[in-house]
Amino acid sequence: MNKKAIIVGASSGIGQEVARLLLADGWHIGVAARREEPLMALKATAxxxxxxxxxxxxxxxxxxxxxxxxxxxxxxxxxxxxSGIGKQNRTLTEDIELRTMTTNAVGFTRMIGTAYRYFAERGNGHIAAISSIAGTKGLGPAPAYSATKALQATYLQALEQQARQRKLDIRITDIRPGFVDTALLNDDFPYPLMMKPETVAKDIVQSIYRKRHVRIIDWRYRVLTKGWQLIPRWLWRRFKI
Ligand SMILES: NC(=O)c1ccc[n+]([C@@H]2O[C@H](COP(=O)([O-])OP(=O)(O)OC[C@H]3O[C@@H](n4cnc5c(N)ncnc54)[C@H](OP(=O)(O)O)[C@@H]3O)[C@@H](O)[C@H]2O)c1
Structure with missing residues (x-):
């Protein structure tokens, strides 16, 4: 196999696990993030x-x-x-909100756009990105995170339609995990239904191979998100989360 993948956000967490799995499957990979050391450690393995x-x-x-x-x-x-950052921000600290927007909205648009234009010129390709179940409802504890994840999901959906209209063979996969035990959730909050990054990465790689459009991980979060879509706005704002 001589397939080539780029993973941006491969220095830790879910991205790092996906990079490891693709390597184990024989892919040639390009890995990126801000921290060089963990990327070099990945390189040392192959x-x-x-x-x-x-x-x-x-x-x-x-x-x-x-x-x-x-x-x-x-x-x-x-x-x-x-790549992505996320923090609870119940005090709406401006710096946290704006950094989240810059990374998850501006940075995301920049990178996905670059990949899309590359594939458009080539005629085909596959873009997969991790948004989140947090983008499927406005979550009070993390407004910027929740909003940027909704932006990501909508952006990917728009690209999917655009690619089809332009007759470009570009596949889009929107990955939406629930809580995963990574550095992103390093506060003391007791997150429920926590999943291991290794398990989530396996599901992601299978979802990419199966060319899924949207994948919510795992089944418990599929039920949860279906359920909260049904909750009306007047009731949702009363929810304590
Ligand atoms: N953990 C969860 O519960 C959960 C749930 C749903 C979705 N997600 C999403 O999954 C993705 C991966 O997160 P994770 O949980 O694996 O957390 P993580 O371990 O903190 O990984 C985040 C990755 O993003 C990279 N990154 C952050 N800011 C960057 C920047 N400005 N430029 C380039 N890379 C940057 C980090 O690398 P550097 O710091 O080296 O740059 C790191 O590789 C995120 O988009 C997150 O929102 C996570």
Whole structure:
């Protein structure tokens, strides 16, 4: 197999696990994030099949750096976007809200756009990104996180329709996990129904292979999100979460 994937946000958590699984499946991968050390550690596991690039998705040169990484890798069949930040922000601290917007909305749009234009020119490709179940309802404890995840999901849906209308063979997969035990949830809050990043990554890789459009992980969160879609706004605002 000589398939090539770029994983942005591969330095920890779910992105790192997906990178490991793709490597184990024989993929050639390009990995990116801000922290170089964990990326180099990934490279050390299969030096001839891993390319590394530090990328900060909030910086203007991030798209350019992605294309350099694609060139180093010798092409890209799959773009996987795992970069993201998220914090509870019950006091609406401005810095947290704005940094979340810059990373999850502006950075996301920059990177997904670069990958989409690359695939549009090539004629085909696959974009998969981790949004979240948090984007399916406005969550009081984390307004910017919840809103940016909704933006990501809507953006991916729009691209899916655009690709079809332009007759581009670009597949889009929107991954929506529930709570996963990663550095992102490093506060003391007792998150329920916590999943392991390894398990979630396995589901993601299978969802990519099956070319799913949307994948909510796992079944308990599929039930939960279906349920809360039915809750009317007047009742939702009374919910204590
Ligand atoms: N954990 C959960 O419960 C959960 C649930 C649903 C969805 N998600 C989503 O899953 C994705 C991965 O999160 P995770 O849980 O695996 O957390 P994580 O371990 O904190 O991973 C986040 C990744 O994003 C990268 N990143 C953050 N800011 C970046 C920036 N400005 N430029 C480039 N890369 C950046 C980090 O790398 P550097 O710090 O090295 O840059 C890291 O590789 C996120 O989009 C998150 O919203 C997580």
């Amino acid at each position: 030096p001839e099949r891993v390319e590394v690039m530090t990328i900060d998705v909030t910086k203007e040169d991030a798209g350019e750096r992605l294309l350099i990484l694609v060139e180093q890798l010798g092409g890209m069949d799959l773009y996987f976007h795992a």
